[in-house]
Amino acid sequence: MLRRRALVLAALPLGGAPWAAQAEAAYAGPLFDAHLHYNDDAQQPHPPADVLARMARAGVRGALVNSRPNDGTLRLVAEGGPAWVPFVRLYRNRADYTGWFADDSIRRMVLAMLEAGSPAGPFRGLGEFHLYDSANADGSTAVALMKLARERGLTVLAHVDDVAVDKLLGHAPGAALIWAHAGISGEPVARVQALLHKHPGLRGELSYRPGLTQDGRLSDDWRALLSRHADRFLIGSDTWVTQRWQHYEALFADYRGWLGQLPREVAQRIAWGNAAALFGLAAPTAA
């Protein structure tokens, strides 16, 4: 190991670290949070005014919002403010996490919620949902909801593995699916790229993605992938536990840091432009 490290150090160019200049130019434009939860347990410590203030301080001007149960989403988007993109969460409670994919009452709940809409307008998608075993991507409700999403032009937010991504989009070719975390088990970059090539409706959301950065620096293979497929990635907070709200601004400051290591146009797309294109959002007005 020591010998190998010496070789790596010797390979660095003279005159200091190659990323020193880039580190100064954090991305400064608007951000879209493509993975926001406002779950029941977060609402007392972080009432809507607190959430809106954190978003404003972070420069987050719009968000894909979904909550367990869905009341949290309805409560938050009723506040107005940022460009809200409400999604129907499939879970009424924690028990639904493990059985939704074969539970027809979930499909009926989704239909009723789509019918009712939200204070911010129609629901635009389904999820976030989880599949802990990719075999469950073939569950009757999972298949039905993928077909429903394609029929109605809804986007799906799915926390699943690479096999399940392939299965879900196989059930509804051409559907729009945001892959939450873009491979949270560390699926190889080449595998992520292969899925992007195979499924034109697939996009990746980058919270918790292993190997994306180290010490605030984008890895070389991720920089290449993000640059090559600049129109296919989004960023999100994933406020899945209440504690995550305390780090909301720091999280996006961190994103701004590595976005600044990408070409400006690439950074703009990942930060805001891809969500704006997917959901038809207007350019944000000046802060």
Ligand SMILES: [Zn+2]
């Ligand atoms: Zn999540």
